[in-house]
Amino acid sequence: MRKSLLIFLPLLALAPVFAYVDDALSFAYEAATPFVKQGFNVREDAWGGDLGVKDKQAIQAQLFKGNNYIFCLGTDVKKAVLSLAIYDSDGQLVSEETSRPGYLVTTKVAPKKTGTYYAIVTVHKSPVERTGWALVYAYK
């Protein structure tokens, strides 16, 4: 679910869920910060949600051949172990230089084709039942 939707959905009962996704978002942006110095433009729009341990979530993204992308995944649950991988529309792994699973994960993609790609977010371990996560990307 995108950040803008998360913030403004008028479901007050779910407000705590959205709050921790927002916290996760600041961690995702923190993970993206070093790449700004390398000329990457970090998008303001973002994805986010919450997952149980061993749960996976696929997110679709339109990527363009010729660009380089960095995907940054974050959670505010510092003892959680999350991983991130990007696949093309044939289900082939395309992400490279992926950092170790943890509460902040980054990975790079240099698409060989323009089209739809799939980011797979997985929660491997977490001390909490539902782990809020946020994913941002940067391009150059």
Place this chain on the structure above:
Amino acid sequence: MPTLPKTVTSLLCAAALTGVCVAQKPADSIDLKEFPAQSIDDVVVPVPSEVFGVLDKLGNPNWRGEQRENLGKQTGNRAQVALLLGTVIAEGFVAVEAEDPERVKEIGRRVLSLSKAINVEKAVLERAKSITDKAEVKDWQAVRKEFDGALQDVKGAMEELGDNELAQLVSMGGWIRGTEVLTSIVRKTYTPDSAELLHQPLLLDYFSKQLGSLSSKRLSNDRFVVRVRKMLEDIRPLIGAKDGDNISLDNVQKINEMTRETVISITGKGA
């Protein structure tokens, strides 16, 4: 409590650790059908400069030549204003590529006045000021980020006001103008690589779905919405069925005509 021999314990630990490592190492391939519940509702729409940046790498486009002289007139039609706001923000990205500070500042002011027309002026006030300040010192990367932020702020504020459906039109307006510029450049120096940038099935399906499921009948029947819906349907078969498919020059020209005419209808006297 019984204890296991040290070697067995070590082996079990090693196996457990290996298991964790194996589980955390991404598979080389996956079956995407394992994710059937994944919908296309949560799409992050690329900003125009994600595409424009690739064009820069492929050649040296004349960005100043792509700028529209007229930023368009707003009417009392809220759908038109939302679409127009999207085209103006996209124009901001073109002006950044053209490194035209005066134009960027003019667009910043226009974003503010259009936002006022749909009651979200407060949300972009700071952005508009920042766009002007950063254009003044020609910090183009920062200006680009401010336009991206302005788009999000406008959409967020509209959603807060309950105008979620109208907010989608801002994104679509940006996409239409961005695609018009993209096709204009690609057709002038056509290569299959540059044309491939038009292969955006996810976005077209997402926009079509949004327009096909509007809860407001009034908005659904709005002439601008009807026009955009038809345009998206007409473009879909032209962008290649599979990733990597060639998109012909003829198709690029057709998409350019469709998007140009739609932009004219949004911004022109007919609006």
